[in-house]
Amino acid sequence: xxxxxxxxxxxxxxxxxxxxxxxxxxxxxxxxxxxxxxxxxxxxxxxxxxxxxxxxxxxxxxxxxxxxxxxxxxxxxxxxxxxxxxxxxxxxxxxxxxxxxxxxxxxxxxxxxxxxxxxxxxxxxxxxxxxxxxxxxxxxxxxxxxxxxxxxxxxxxxxxxxxxxxxxxxxxxxxxxxxxxxxxxxxxxxxxxxxxxxxxxxxxxxxxxxxxxxxxxxxxxxxxxxxxxxxxxxxxxxxxxxxxxxxxxxxxx
Amino acid sequence: xxxxxxxxxxxxxxxxxxxxxxxxxxxxxxxxxxxxxxxxxxxxxxxxxxxxxxxxxxxxxxxxxxxxxxxxxxxxxxxxxxxxxxxxxxxxxxxxxxxxxxxxxxxxxxxxxxxxxxxxxxxxxxxxxxxxxxxxxxxxxxxxxxxxxxxxxxxxxxxxxxxxxxxxxxxxxxxxxxxxxxxxxxxxxxxxxxxxxxxxxxxxxxxxxxxxxxxxxxxxxxxxxxxxxxxxxxxxxxxxxxxxxxxxxxxxxxxxxxxxxxxxxxxxxxxxxxxxxxxxxxxxxxxxxxxxxxxxxxxxxxxxxxxxxxxxxxxxxxxxxxxxxxxxxxxxxxxxxxxxxxxxxxxxxxxxxxxxxxxxxxxxxxxxxxxxxxxxxxxxxxxxxxxxxxxxxxxxxxxxxxxxxxxxxxxxxxxxxxx
Numbered sequence: 001x002x003x004x005x006x007x008x009x010x011x012x013x014x015x016x017x018x019x020x021x022x023x024x025x026x027x028x029x030x031x032x033x034x035x036x037x038x039x040x041x042x043x044x045x046x047x048x049x050x051x052x053x054x055x056x057x058x059x060x061x062x063x064x065x066x067x068x069x070x071x072x073x074x075x076x077x078x079x080x081x082x083x084x085x086x087x088x089x090x091x092x093x094x095x096x097x098x099x100x101x102x103x104x105x106x107x108x109x110x111x112x113x114x115x116x117x118x119x120x121x122x123x124x125x126x127x128x129x130x131x132x133x134x135x136x137x138x139x140x141x142x143x144x145x146x147x148x149x150x151x152x153x154x155x156x157x158x159x160x161x162x163x164x165x166x167x168x169x170x171x172x173x174x175x176x177x178x179x180x181x182x183x184x185x186x187x188x189x190x191x192x193x194x195x196x197x198x199x200x201x202x203x204x205x206x207x208x209x210x211x212x213x214x215x216x217x218x219x220x221x222x223x224x225x226x227x228x229x230x231x232x233x234x235x236x237x238x239x240x241x242x243x244x245x246x247x248x249x250x251x252x253x
Numbered sequence: 254x255x256x257x258x259x260x261x262x263x264x265x266x267x268x269x270x271x272x273x274x275x276x277x278x279x280x281x282x283x284x285x286x287x288x289x290x291x292x293x294x295x296x297x298x299x300x301x302x303x304x305x306x307x308x309x310x311x312x313x314x315x316x317x318x319x320x321x322x323x324x325x326x327x328x329x330x331x332x333x334x335x336x337x338x339x340x341x342x343x344x345x346x347x348x349x350x351x352x353x354x355x356x357x358x359x360x361x362x363x364x365x366x367x368x369x370x371x372x373x374x375x376x377x378x379x380x381x382x383x384x385x386x387x388x389x390x391x392x393x394x395x396x397x398x399x400x401x402x403x404x405x406x407x408x409x410x411x412x413x414x415x416x417x418x419x420x421x422x423x424x425x426x427x428x429x430x431x432x433x434x435x436x437x438x439x440x441x442x443x444x445x446x447x448x449x450x451x452x453x454x455x456x457x458x459x460x461x462x463x464x465x466x467x468x469x470x471x472x473x474x475x476x477x478x479x480x481x482x483x484x485x486x487x488x489x490x491x492x493x494x495x496x497x498x499x500x501x502x503x504x505x506x507x508x509x510x511x512x513x514x515x516x517x518x519x520x521x522x523x524x525x526x527x528x529x530x531x532x533x534x535x536x537x538x539x540x541x542x543x544x545x546x547x548x549x550x551x552x553x554x555x556x557x558x559x560x561x562x563x564x565x566x567x568x569x570x571x572x573x574x575x576x577x578x579x580x581x582x583x584x585x586x587x588x589x590x591x592x593x594x595x596x597x598x599x600x601x602x603x604x605x606x607x608x609x610x611x612x613x614x615x616x617x618x619x620x621x622x623x624x625x626x627x628x629x630x631x632x633x634x635x636x637x638x639x640x641x642x643x644x645x646x647x648x649x650x651x652x653x654x655x656x657x658x659x660x661x662x663x664x665x666x667x668x669x670x671x672x
Contacts, residue, residue: 048625051617076627090619092640101636102626109627142622158626 001026001197002047002067002166007058008222009046015056016042018222024166027194031208031233032201034219035241040201041085043219044170048082049075063165077109081164083155085171090142095154098142099124103161127160131187148175156187167191168199173207185210205237220244255288255305257446258384261418264309265387270356271364275372279386282377289380298560298592299502299531304474307446312417315339320410321440325653328406328436329353331393335412336419336447338391350401356392367394370424374452375480376535379504382478385420385448392422395435399428399456406651411439411449413473423451427459434462434651437479442471442498449477455487457511462650463491467503470496470528478504483543485511492649493520494658496665497528497557505534509543509571519645520549523662524557524589525669531560536578538571538604545576550642554669555586564596565608571601578608583638585615585669631667639666 002024009017016039024030034040046053047060049072060067062080070078090098103123104114115123128135131153143151152172159167172184188198188211200211208216208230216232217224218241225244226232235243262283267276288305289296312335320330329347331340342354352363359367371392375382397403413419427433437451447469455461461481469475475498481489495503507516522530536545545565553559563578582591595608616637623633642662649655 050621071630072621072624073627073629073633076625082625084622088616088618088622090616090622090637093636098623098626098628098636101628101632102623105629105632106627162626 002060002062004060005058007046007060008056009042010054010056011042011052016222017046019058020219020223022217022224024197024199026197027192028215029192029198029200029211029213031213031216032199032219033203033205033216033233033236035244036203038219039222040203040219041170044082044168044201047075047168048072048080073105077106079165081159081162081167083152083159083167083169083172085174087143087151087155089144089146091144093142094139095142096124096138099138099158099161102158106162123161127157130160130190131157132183133157149177149180152176152180152184153187156184160187160191164196166197166199168201170201171203172200173202173204181207181210205233208233218244255301257304257307257309258283258288260309261384261388264311266390267387268357268390271359271368272356272371275368276386279372279383283380283383283387286380295378295533295562298558299500299529303500304446309418310416312336312414312419318412320408320438323653323657325656326406326408326651327653328408330408330410332410332412333419333421335414335417336389336421338393342393348401348403348405350398351403352394352396353407354394356394359394363394363396366396366426367424370394370426370452370454371422372452374454374482374506374508375450375478376506379478381448381476381502382450382504385422385450388448389420389422389450392424395423395425397427397431397433400430401428402432403434406434406436408436408438409451411437411447412441413443413445413447415443415445417445419445419447421447421449425451425453427453427455427461429456430458431456432460436464436466436654438464438466438468439475439477440466440468442469442473444472446474447476449475451479453479453481455481455483455489457484458486459484460488461490463489464654465491465493465503467493467495467501469501470498470525472499474498474500476500476502478506480504480506480508481516482508482510483514483516486513487511488514489516489518490650491516491518493518493532494662495520495522495530495532497522497524497530497559500529502531503533505532506537507535507545508537509540509545512540513542514540515543516545518545518547519648520547521642521645521662522549522551522559523642523665523669524551524553524559525665526555526557528554528557529560533562535564535566536576537566537568538574538576539568541570541572541574543571543574545578547578548645549580550582550645551591552583552638552642552666552669553585553589553591556588558590558592561591561593561610562596563594563608565598565606567599567601567604567606569600572603574601574604574606576604576606580610581641582610582612583614583641584612585638635663635667639663642666
């Protein structure tokens with residue numbers, strides 16, 4: 001589904017990703033852990049095609065297409081979804097209007113008919129219920145005045161509506177209490193169907209108690225330095241990132 | 254002087270009608286003050302060189318044309334083509350108490366009423382207003398008698414042919430307690446030069462719902478004005494929509510001549526690549542207890558330039574005035590430009606007055622967010638940026654006009670390429 005080879009990427013001439021390899025097959029859940037500044041968020045931005053994130057070397061194919069050659073919206077239309085760590089607030093644009101445009105843009109690309117307002121509303125209500133967002137949030141401006149937890153749930157709600165083939169969750173656990181974490185994890189788990197894949201980016205092991213990964217990768221200094229199964233996350237939880245060397249010994253876990 | 258102005262004055266065949274004195278005066282003023290120089294404050298950002306060197310070309314054969322369709326608009330249609338009224342006023346279905354006639358077709362009493370409007374609302378300092386006084390041959394007088402409510406909209410449409418110079422003029426009198434809705438509509442993008450001025454005398458407790466669509470684009474040069482005199486207790490609700498073109502300039506004057514008059518004006522301008530639009534608005538409060546609320550919002554495309562000058566002048570006697578002016582602009586490119594200048598002159602001490610101007614650029618982070626959700630760039634820009642224009646369009650009181658305007662502006666905006 002996703003194959004990244006020797007990826008190098010930079011922001012404002014500063015190289016952040018330095019030779020990253022990763023292969024994600026259908027239905028797999030990959031966790032990417034790592035200390036602050038390892039390039040975790042950058043990876044999500046590069047894969048989604050954000051302006052200013054320049055790929056200097058390497059390849060990334062997504063469902064046999066050259067991902068790096070696609071525009072941001074094409075990537076999304078092809079089934080890539082990024083749940084943001086800090087979703088932006090867009091006052092004046094209603095969540096509902098925004099999501100309806102989004103769902104229909106993706107349906108159009110898939111050759112499906114646009115949803116009518118009523119059809120969309122029905123789906124949106126179900127998705128809201130699933131992540132325990134009150135329906136009033138559909139009428140509010142996109143993320144406008146949402147709490148941190150509400151923003152994260154709104155991201156998962158969008159994922160449920162858009163039905164991507166690959167979802168990258170960028171620290172969807174940060175700033176959440178245990179109950180909210182459970183809601184987010186339930187939302188994600190409900191979308192695991194053996195075909196849809198996930199890349200779960202997180203600083204902490206905690207989220208992985210709720211979303212069980214098939215693989216865990218440690219990202220440090222722009223590269224995957226260690227890969228393993230779920231037990232690798234436990235190891236990090238216990239010993240921190242000290243095994244990465246002196247530089248990370250003090251790194252908070 | 255400019256070649257064009259000289260020719261305009263030479264060519265003008267001033268009719269020896271009841272307006273001859275005013276026209277002659279304007280001609281003399283023009284000759285005295287001449288062509289606005291580069292440093293003339295009101296033309297500082299809008300160079301007139303392309304007009305100055307222009308050769309005057311009057312239309313020869315004028316054929317009647319239809320006004321642009323507005324679905325569901327129930328209107329009395331007046332159509333000017335190349336400065337000539339092609340509508341036969343005698344054939345219009347006009348309700349009792351309403352007069353629509355050309356200046357040469359007025360009774361003596363009607364002439365007297367028209368003379369109280371023509372040149373009596375529009376301030377003298379508008380150069381092209383003076384040009385229009387001199388060069389507009391056949392104007393129209395619209396007179397709504399006291400206590401008459403005109404249900405139908407009156408639409409004045411201006412169309413122009415290739416390379417032609419055209420000058421149109423309308424004088425409107427709305428009697429006491431009367432109510433009317435008037436649309437000024439100019440459209441087209443053929444190379445041309447038009448001036449179009451309308452003066453409105455709004456009587457005591459009268460109401461005017463007004464629209465001006467200055468939608469000439471491309472190489473069409475359009476210069477014009479809408480000028481309002483408000484008397485005791487009268488109200489004005491004006492919506493102005495401007496496109497940019499090679500040269501597009503609009504002057505709006507709202508003059509509170511009576512007490513307790515309320516004026517509301519919403520202006521929207523959308524400038525595509527390389528276009529220019531210049532809106533000068535001037536609000537004069539000469540009497541107490543009046544209100545003015547003006548909102549002007551524009552989106553400026555690549556290499557386009559907008560000029561907004563919003564003046565509020567509160568005279569010494571205009572106590573308890575409430576006046577607000579707000580101008581917001583969105584630049585779609587670093588190469589777009591807005592010169593915005595709010596001007597406040599307040600000589601009364603018990604007034605509430607506010608003004609502000611803002612300029613924003615595209616919020617790249619919000620745009621990226623929408624793109625990651627599969628929304629196309631052009632659609633995302635419409636969602637993000639069209640909203641603040643839409644907010645004003647949503648306030649348009651007439652349903653048919655609003656329904657016509659929204660998709661029209663949205664389509665223009667979508668075509669405005671972002672760099």
